[in-house]
Amino acid sequence: MSIPARLNEVLNELPAIQARPAGARRVRVDVAPQGLPALLELLKGRLGFIHLSAISCVDWIEDGQFELVYHVWSHEMKLLVSCHVRIAREPGVYVSVHDIHEPAGFFERDIHEMFGVHFDGAPSMEKFILTSWEGPPPMRKDFNTRKHVEETFEWVDYRPDWLKDIERKGGGIES
Amino acid sequence: MTDKPLKSHVRPPQDTMPGGAGQGCPAPDAQTRSIWRRIMDDFADHCRARSLFVLHYCTGCGAIELPPTITSRFDMERVGITPMVTPRQADILLITGYLSLKTLKRVILSYEQMQGPKYVLGFGSCTINGGMYWNSYATMKRLDQYIPTDLFIAGCMPRPEAVQQVLLKLIEDIDAGRANAWQDYYRNYDFYLGNQQRLFGAGWNTPTDVIGEARHYGYYGPGTEGEHTRLLAEGGGSAARLAHAEYPSTALTGRIKS
Amino acid sequence: MTTPQVPDPATLAPSEEYDLYFGPNHPGIEGNYSVRVRLKGDVICQAVADGGYLHRGFEKIMEDRLWVQNIALVPRICVPDPVPMEESYARAVEMIGGLEVPLRAQWIRVLMLELSRICAHLFTFGGNAATIGLYTNMFWGVTMRDLFLDIFEEITGARIYHIYITPGGVRRDLPEGVLERIEALLVELEERMPQFEDLFFNNAVVIDRATGTGRMSAEEALAWGVTGPNLRATGVASDVRRDDPYLVYPQVDFDIVTETGGDALARMMVRKGEVVQAVKIVRQAIAALRKVGGPVRCELPNPLAWDLPAGDAYARTESSKGELGFYIVSNGGPRPYRVHVRGASSMHAVQVLEKLLVGSRIEDVAQIMFSLDACPPEVDR
Numbered sequence: 001m002s003i004p005a006r007l008n009e010v011l012n013e014l015p016a017i018q019a020r021p022a023g024a025r026r027v028r029v030d031v032a033p034q035g036l037p038a039l040l041e042l043l044k045g046r047l048g049f050i051h052l053s054a055i056s057c058v059d060w061i062e063d064g065q066f067e068l069v070y071h072v073w074s075h076e077m078k079l080l081v082s083c084h085v086r087i088a089r090e091p092g093v094y095v096s097v098h099d100i101h102e103p104a105g106f107f108e109r110d111i112h113e114m115f116g117v118h119f120d121g122a123p124s125m126e127k128f129i130l131t132s133w134e135g136p137p138p139m140r141k142d143f144n145t146r147k148h149v150e151e152t153f154e155w156v157d158y159r160p161d162w163l164k165d166i167e168r169k170g171g172g173i174e175s
Numbered sequence: 176m177t178d179k180p181l182k183s184h185v186r187p188p189q190d191t192m193p194g195g196a197g198q199g200c201p202a203p204d205a206q207t208r209s210i211w212r213r214i215m216d217d218f219a220d221h222c223r224a225r226s227l228f229v230l231h232y233c234t235g236c237g238a239i240e241l242p243p244t245i246t247s248r249f250d251m252e253r254v255g256i257t258p259m260v261t262p263r264q265a266d267i268l269l270i271t272g273y274l275s276l277k278t279l280k281r282v283i284l285s286y287e288q289m290q291g292p293k294y295v296l297g298f299g300s301c302t303i304n305g306g307m308y309w310n311s312y313a314t315m316k317r318l319d320q321y322i323p324t325d326l327f328i329a330g331c332m333p334r335p336e337a338v339q340q341v342l343l344k345l346i347e348d349i350d351a352g353r354a355n356a357w358q359d360y361y362r363n364y365d366f367y368l369g370n371q372q373r374l375f376g377a378g379w380n381t382p383t384d385v386i387g388e389a390r391h392y393g394y395y396g397p398g399t400e401g402e403h404t405r406l407l408a409e410g411g412g413s414a415a416r417l418a419h420a421e422y423p424s425t426a427l428t429g430r431i432k433s
Numbered sequence: 434m435t436t437p438q439v440p441d442p443a444t445l446a447p448s449e450e451y452d453l454y455f456g457p458n459h460p461g462i463e464g465n466y467s468v469r470v471r472l473k474g475d476v477i478c479q480a481v482a483d484g485g486y487l488h489r490g491f492e493k494i495m496e497d498r499l500w501v502q503n504i505a506l507v508p509r510i511c512v513p514d515p516v517p518m519e520e521s522y523a524r525a526v527e528m529i530g531g532l533e534v535p536l537r538a539q540w541i542r543v544l545m546l547e548l549s550r551i552c553a554h555l556f557t558f559g560g561n562a563a564t565i566g567l568y569t570n571m572f573w574g575v576t577m578r579d580l581f582l583d584i585f586e587e588i589t590g591a592r593i594y595h596i597y598i599t600p601g602g603v604r605r606d607l608p609e610g611v612l613e614r615i616e617a618l619l620v621e622l623e624e625r626m627p628q629f630e631d632l633f634f635n636n637a638v639v640i641d642r643a644t645g646t647g648r649m650s651a652e653e654a655l656a657w658g659v660t661g662p663n664l665r666a667t668g669v670a671s672d673v674r675r676d677d678p679y680l681v682y683p684q685v686d687f688d689i690v691t692e693t694g695g696d697a698l699a700r701m702m703v704r705k706g707e708v709v710q711a712v713k714i715v716r717q718a719i720a721a722l723r724k725v726g727g728p729v730r731c732e733l734p735n736p737l738a739w740d741l742p743a744g745d746a747y748a749r750t751e752s753s754k755g756e757l758g759f760y761i762v763s764n765g766g767p768r769p770y771r772v773h774v775r776g777a778s779s780m781h782a783v784q785v786l787e788k789l790l791v792g793s794r795i796e797d798v799a800q801i802m803f804s805l806d807a808c809p810p811e812v813d814r
Contacts, residue, residue: 054775103658129485153316236512
């Protein structure tokens with residue numbers, strides 16, 4: 001497993017980039033936030049990385065950072081490059097890459113809704129899934145879903161009165 | 176059953192109620208019904224149990240087991256049950272699995288549009304106690320807190336045989352006059368509305384005038400109105416407006432004439 | 434108070450355009466989904482997809498559960514085609530943990546994946562026919578699929594959610610005699626295929642309604658991020674099984690089915706071809722399973738105290754809807770730190786659907802949605 005020479009050539013043109021192979025047909029690239037649009041543009045134009053498979057967001061709350069991972073695939077090179085970017089958790093603003101990869105619109109909207117990251121220049125930052133939700137962005141690590149459920153919903157009474165009556169008479173499901 | 180009004184509530188005059196006094200369904204109180212009415216009701220229940228329409232609303236993943244149930248292999252139509260596309264003409268609301276809060280709103284709207292008698296079946300463990308999604312912030316945990324539910328099917332996911340069995344049980348219950356959960360929505364509307372408001376906020380409102388319907392059907396009880404329904408009235412909500420017969424006739428007919 | 438203030442129509446300026454909510458409570462919509470369309474006459478001039486009705490917060494609740502508990506959770510993300518979900522999750526975990534899947538388990542997984550593909554395509558075939566009023570196809574497709582569900586039930590104990598593929602292999606070996614029964618069922622399917630052909634693909638109504646409906650070109654499809662059968666229907670021979678192979682797919686002989694129309698008919702033709710190819714792959718898997726023995730799962734630590742090493746992995750699988758991605762991050766703990774699911778329908782159920790609906794007619798909304806094989810639960814997650 002090594003990085004193909006063509007890819008290495010392109011990566012060397014950009015400053016502050018670290019790349020390493022990460023398994024079969026996978027390359028991990030760490031890039032500074034300001035360098036990502038140029039990297040995606042270059043990969044798309046020169047090496048045919050035209051398919052944006054996904055944008056993933058990871059909340060590293062202890063570092064105070066969001067990690068954005070852009071997975072791009074090249075139909076020609078048969079290679080998946082994952083570009084990792086770290087941005088500050090507050091205020092959580094980044095640029096949209098919608099002009100380079102059209103599918104980014106969906107993923108950026110999703111990340112905005114789930115993590116509260118705002119993407120400048122994105123076609124839509126409106127809510128899509130959580131239109132009935134008024135709480136904090138739920139995928140942030142400081143939102144505790146279990147606690148929220150305990151506060152919001154009531155549980156089924158697993159030992160209702162009629163069952164206790166039966167138990168008092170010596171029956172029930174536990175004996 | 177009593178229709179004694181609560182202390183703060185003033186009952187509107189009879190002629191402003193939908194259908195007017197004495198028209199439509201009179202209050203069928205089991206104790207005061209005449210023998211003739213009782214025979215007629217039993218006969219109606221008997222007929223009703225043999226022709227049921229299930230609302231075609233795929234609310235959750237359980238919907239994947241409905242096509243096998245209604246098509247050739249298991250063939251629900253053998254027992255007189257077939258899908259229906261509109262809530263107003265459907266008898267059964269089959270809640271196929273978990274309900275996200277967004278869907279729960281639509282389910283309540285659909286349920287209130289359905290005409291009585293109507294039956295709700297909870298399909299799968301997630302309608303009983305949250306099931307797989309017990310710690311999810313996005314799904315409701317107990318269906319019977321938000322709409323009255325006749326029967327539940329346990330399992331994730333229940334097999335078509337289980338769906339058929341619960342439908343046969345429902346038929347049996349309707350025939351015997353036992354499937355009356357829908358009346359509970361009118362009698363204890365305040366309880367259901369309170370639970371709905373807890374999830375959707377105090378401004379939650381639906382276009383259906385449930386309190387007016389409760390009076391109309393004769394199921395107005397001490398639990399119909401309370402602190403939660405008062406929020407509807409205070410905010411000038413639609414239920415309160417409808418009860419005073421503001422909107423259906425005047426606006427529309429006035430415009431057609433002009 | 435959030436009572437909607439409905440304006441009096443008499444006070445509004447006359448307009449030829451109007452909004453219509455298509456779904457979620459609509460028999461033509463696939464699953465629980467909604468599209469708001471703006472109509473002029475019965476031609477759509479704008480469409481806005483509205484999802485989230487099936488949101489369960491999978492990505493969040495998976496962070497709350499052990500690695501092994503999540504095996505039961507993942508198939509529920511996509512209801513009609515659950516096996517690729519299990520496979521993707523298991524493979525991402527294997528990539529992080531460096532687990533080796535035994536050869537026999539790999540063939541069993543291929544068998545399960547392709548059987549699931551047949552099921553999903555039969556289901557879509559039935560659903561798609563129903564959107565243009567051909568209910569016989571729906572009955573036939575769903576019933577044929579049911580016979581495959583019986584096979585799943587025999588192998589895994591469940592019809593829909595199998596929870597069979599685990600990290601490191603599969604849960605248990607195949608039961609005695611199931612290979613023969615699968616073979617018999619494949620023969621039955623092949624006998625039915627000409628009937629499906631007559632009923633659907635040679636049907637004048639289908640050809641009339643589906644030709645040119647929801648058409649997209651190869652360039653558009655690539656730019657919009659379309660994957661899977663929808664992309665292949667535009668003539669692009671792209672398939673994750675071939676391009677980014679996993680399991681034993683490099684040893685499997687199959688063709689990538691392509692069409693050039695890019696419309697609803699071409700998409701259904703691709704699915705038909707894929708069923709034929711899946712049958713071919715299942716036969717190869719059966720032949721291999723007769724020869725390959727050995728364990729079906731590698732050694733795993735105590736599942737209740739299983740800490741995966743820190744790292745991340747992105748697993749891609751070709752599901753019946755397109756490219757399915759699972760991005761999993763582990764921080765060395767007993768639970769995933771982050772799971773991101775790239776639903777295979779993420780693109781063609783939202784952005785692409787919105788684009789394709791513009792200019793089409795209201796009666797084709799359901800057909801376009803079904804011919805794209807949009808799967809709302811994996812969009813909402």
